[in-house]
């Protein structure tokens with residue numbers, strides 16, 4: 664088995680994927696044509712060439728512009744189905760998938776249209792590929808808390824199909840505390856919570872996500888390294904971090920993969936997991952993320968096993984479901 668085959672075939676979970684960030688340039692063009700939306704690019708190559716980012720915001724500007732081609736239920740279905748096909752090809756057994764409804768409702772698209780398209784693709788992927796999945800509604804933190812509250816209200820009729828809410832978009836200047844009331848209401852309604860924190864923002868934002876938003880996981884969280892007390896807490900409570908290595912390099916969170924701190928965090932005993940974030944924009948799905956860190960950081964087979972096992976442990980699946988998937992992983996490792 665080649666390395667490439669190993670990383671594709673090892674059974675895994677993905678816990679940090681923005682479905683809108685899986686929009687490949689080819690589909691962006693096709694949907695633009697289908698919906699008569701003019702893109703500021705002449706070709707797929709030109710789109711790929713534009714993906715040179717200096718920081719999170721320079722990426723987000725293109726990410727929100729790219730979303731404009733998503734108009735109909737079928738568009739959301741096609742986007743999600745393409746991701747699930749890719750996930751199946753990389754033996755993702757379970758995915759917890761972010762979507763950004765405010766990025767679409769602000770363009771006049773109904774919550775129902777977005778949800779129906781995405782959810783239908785997830786149900787079909789369960790049937791066809793046996794991949795289980797959960798949806799996580801992300802609030803856009805550059806918008807107001809009132810706007811987030813409105814998105815939460817819109818989601819209530821779909822509560823049974825959206826087990827958790829999260830927080831994404833421009834981090835610095837938009838701390839978790841801004842959304843405390845929204846997250847209080849979400850938890851009261853039975854949603855679990857997660858939040859992007861400590862990607863570009865300081866460790867204090869990670870503390871706020873834990874103490875004010877009651878999160879079960881931190882998305883990114885790599886800047887916890889600057890706060891020894893926080894490291895101790897994350898280790899003791901085994902609060903998972905959904906780390907996205909290729910994203911961190913593309914958005915200049917680290918200068919190079921050799922300087923990424925994921926191996927250090929793993930060795931310290933944190934529950935770190937590997938994920939793709941926005942695979943179309945950052946140049947790789949979850950298997951490529953695993954393979955890149957393996958070679959840049961000299962990871963052992965045991966390190967890879969631990970990272971992948973953590974990914975199942977950190978899901979919102981039941982204890983029994985986790986055990987079943989970890990048994991499948993153990994069987995693969997013994998082959």
Ligand code: HPA
Pocket residue numbers: 681684719726831832833834859862910940941
């Ligand atoms: O990595 C990210 N960080 C914050 N917001 C995002 N929205 C999509 N991807 C990201």
Ligand SMILES: [Zn+2]
Pocket residue numbers: 679681831859882940
């Ligand atoms: Zn993200």
